[in-house]
Amino acid sequence: MILSQFLVLAAALFAFGVYGLLVRRNLVLILLSVELMLAAVNVNLVAFESYLVTSQAIGQVFAIFVITVAAAEVGIGLAIVLMIFRNRRSANVDDLSLMRW
């Protein structure tokens, strides 16, 4: 296995995440897309650590940090989504265009 294979995987994952973020209309799916982008970053961190840095597992530690932050982010994000749904009976991002002129 060579490094570029992992990088291609990560790039593909990130691209899927961006795609989902831009085209999905459901807030939950948008959050899932964001998770996908974070996972791509984690793959990159572990891959670079394994191939370029020889010791001390720095990339893995960072990956753990990212996972932790992502978990917290999803917690808050889902809470926001839940409140929006309760108030407006909808989780469609197109219905939430109030932040404008």
Next chain:
Amino acid sequence: MTFLLAQEHVAQAGDGGFWADTAGVMLVLPLLAFLVILAFGKRMKYQGGEIAVGALAINLVWASVLFVMNMTGGVLDQTTFEIGRIGSGLVFELGWVVDGLSIMMYFLINLVGLLVFIYALGYMHGDRRVDWFFAAFSLFAGAMLVLVGAPNLIQLIVGWEGVGLASYFLIGFYWEDLEIVKAGNKAFMTNKVADVGLILGTILVGVSIGTFDLAELGRAAAEHDQTLGAVAVTAGFLLFFGAMGKSAQFPLHIWLPDAMAGPTPVSALMHAATMVTAGVYLMARTFPLFEYLGADTRNIMVAIGAITLFAIGLLALVADDIKKVLAYSTVSQLGYMMTAVAAGGYTAGLFHLFTHAFFKALLFLGAGSVIHAVHSNNMSDMGGLRKDMPTTYWTFVAGSLALSGIAPLAGFWSKDEILATLGQEGYTTVMWVAIAGAFVTAFYMARCVALTFHGSYKGHGHPHESPPIMTRPLVALAIGSILFGLFNIPGVSWPGIGNFTDWLAVREVVMGDHHAESMDFALAGIGLAAAVLGLALGWRVFGPDKGTQQMRDRFAVPLVYPLLRRKYFIDDLALGVVGATTGPVARFVDWTNTYVIDGVINGVGGLVKMLGNFVYNGVDQLGVDGIFNGLSAMTDGAGGAVRKWQTGRVQQYAAAFVAGAIILVVLFVFVI
């Protein structure tokens, strides 16, 4: 400060402590009452009368304490506050003087004022505008207190004009009647003529000695100051002219009889404690200046006083209106005071002012009580009221006897003091005129009492005695009229309190007060005889005896009687001169106003209007407004264009973000 102290009594004078330091309360309270009654009077039970009475009652506490303190040791104090100055020279101050003269006036104004106010509660009950009456009445008393408390000529003028204004309000109180409005105007304008003298005199004094302070003026006169000497005669005459107006001296007396148009309590207060005493007070306040002028100059003032006391007294013989009889009597008595003060009899003039206040207030309130009962001012509608109105009758008789100068009532002592002073100063002729005046006084008072209270009733309805709220002040004033003359028996010093002469002697500059040291029994006898003769003759002519009608016909001497009825034609002359001169002058001024002044003003106004139009249309509308409108339109347009980018759709923002990131990646990877 140097005090020119002449007598031991003055040397012992204290500063009055708390009571003198807070004497300014007396000056302020009635003015406050004026404002309070104006604001809330309509909602009060007695329409503000209780506030007016309360203010004077509190005042009387201060006045009485100071009066007693002055009796028992003397009080000499002055409190001033600076309110401004011109350069380093002329200082303007307000404050209050506490010395023998002002304490006497404080006591007099507050005591007589309080009694008249209480009387007015009954007299004005149910009348029109009672709240306004008490407001103006408070202003009247307050302005007079400001006047007598004045430490300098400026404050004196403030009080002086305040008194004039309040008297205008009160004389013209029943303004629905045009004649009454005219009487108010006449009083106000006659006083204004005299006020010019006071104001010019004040300016002259202030400019020559560099201060308006009355004590400084007295000191400058006492020390024969050269700068003051240069203007003393002119200033003295100007101040005297001012005093002639307020104190109704011939020929400026014409306003006072007409001032009877006001409600009777107003006349009582005006003739007793306030207004007409202001002129005599001014003369007494600036007494050192008049002493300084010398006897030659003062002879003219004595002559004016003598003419007033005799000639105007005669007019009271023919008046039918009871209030006019009393009014002419007041003018005549003011003549006595003026003559005395001008002749150098400081104490004599002021003592007559003091006693006169009590019996003249009493007579006016008695007349008011009668008018209240018969609803007419004319003595031809009265008569025989003796039985119906006993309290009014007896107090009125007491006042009449006091005014006539019957011993031992108040008027006897004060009039005798004046006669003695005139004799002592060498004014023998004037002294005999004054004795003749005493005869006339007794004559018209006998006529007044006989026509009002004796004979048969000639009016309508059935008259009743006035309520107690009106008769009790009468009794109080009657007691004063009977007893207060004993304060100043020549040569008699009452144990512990001295006498009136001592009380008045408490002042900063004691100079040339000529008063009798002992009783002159011969002169007193002549004066008393003149009074008794006058009363007897008056009773013989007008009393309810047989043959009276022939007596009256004989009294109506041809030429003299019409002359007196027309008041020596002075009113006609004054009004004629004023009428004849003011018409053309007014027309000329009107023409000048319409064609010259208005032309200039209209021209200037037109120019300014054109300029204004140009500035508005050209500069403001086109220039300034154009710039600002353009700027705001630009801002508005730019904002309108840019805000469309804010769609509120989160995914569009994210897309823009991703596009930006891609552009940056491309730039970093391929270009750089």
